[in-house]
Amino acid sequence: MQYQAEQSRGLAADIEQAAQVLRDADYVAVLTGAGVSAESGIATFRGAGGLWEGHRIEEVATPHAFQRDPTLVWRFYNQRRTKLCAVKPNPGHHALAQLEEQRGSERFALITQNVDGLHRAAGSRHVLELHGSLARIRCSGCGQVDERPPEDPLPDLPTCDECRALLRPDIVWFEEPLPEDVWTEAAECAARSDVFLVAGTSAVVYPAARLVPIAKSAGAVIVEINLTATEASQWVDFGLYGPSGQILPRLTRWRAAGR
Ligand code: BJW
Numbered sequence: 001m002q003y004q005a006e007q008s009r010g011l012a013a014d015i016e017q018a019a020q021v022l023r024d025a026d027y028v029a030v031l032t033g034a035g036v037s038a039e040s041g042i043a044t045f046r047g048a049g050g051l052w053e054g055h056r057i058e059e060v061a062t063p064h065a066f067q068r069d070p071t072l073v074w075r076f077y078n079q080r081r082t083k084l085c086a087v088k089p090n091p092g093h094h095a096l097a098q099l100e101e102q103r104g105s106e107r108f109a110l111i112t113q114n115v116d117g118l119h120r121a122a123g124s125r126h127v128l129e130l131h132g133s134l135a136r137i138r139c140s141g142c143g144q145v146d147e148r149p150p151e152d153p154l155p156d157l158p159t160c161d162e163c164r165a166l167l168r169p170d171i172v173w174f175e176e177p178l179p180e181d182v183w184t185e186a187a188e189c190a191a192r193s194d195v196f197l198v199a200g201t202s203a204v205v206y207p208a209a210r211l212v213p214i215a216k217s218a219g220a221v222i223v224e225i226n227l228t229a230t231e232a233s234q235w236v237d238f239g240l241y242g243p244s245g246q247i248l249p250r251l252t253r254w255r256a257a258g259r
């Protein structure tokens, strides 16, 4: 798709123009981050309020942290699982689910760094979870992965029924590789997209952040939805700055009205 970036003409006009580009796109991919769930009441990782009990995410979300102090790490994840029982998808999640519904899943991919399951809860179907899920546990001994919904509480230090080794959240920690099949599909979807939405992410964590230049260099129009400019902004054709729970419904409503 050929598109020339223009100077910003104000948010409403930019949303309208981006929505038209979205409507004309054959394939749309979306990359989401913690900001998309902020309006559901889930804290983001970085910036104000991004610390947990004085720890940075890099201090609790690593294999070394788990080896050193599994109780601390499980406290972090069990608190987040408990919190999940009380949260619901917000209008941003619903707008993305509706976009997939309108287009058909074969022309849409939702790539998320989030582990909260809120995109699926909103009805999204073609969801690629790059960093795992809070609703699954994995045995650190035998590797068995099981669904364990947040409504089903875990002990402070859960162990495997089969081999007695410690269980861990089925989450991708720093210094761990992303699930290869999920990453390969995400990179293919980004490269295939005519429009690539990047919403609610600081775009500082790799390899997820690479999806933006992958999409851009394959010719996609890049639309950023965030409260502020980010590391991804250098690739952006449209920067729509405001809460994603307000911007995404406006972006997709235009599509519904346009045809
Ligand atoms: C709103 C909003 C509203 C708020 N509306 N917007 C040096 C250079 C480059 C890379 C590296 C490096 N050193 C190390 C690395 C690699 C490392 C990395 O990227 N580090 C960087 C931090 C420097 N990456 C890894 O280690 C990855 N693995 C890897 O590289 O493996 C290689 C390997 C290969 C083979 C063998 C072995 C290894 C793994 C990364 C895993 C990340 N995991 C985490 C935590 C686990 C999940 C969990 O517990 O929840 O995932 S980190 C954390 O950051 C979490 C998130 O998914 C991820 C991204 O954060 P996100 O979503 O962008 O959130 P924030 O808080 O950063 O931003 C929120 C945004 O929302 C802001 O922009 C706000 O403005 C905005 N916002 N309200 C709209 N209402």
Ligand code: ZN
Pocket (backbone or CB within 6 Å): 139, 140, 141, 142, 143, 144, 160, 161, 162, 163, 164, 165
């Ligand atoms: Zn086991």
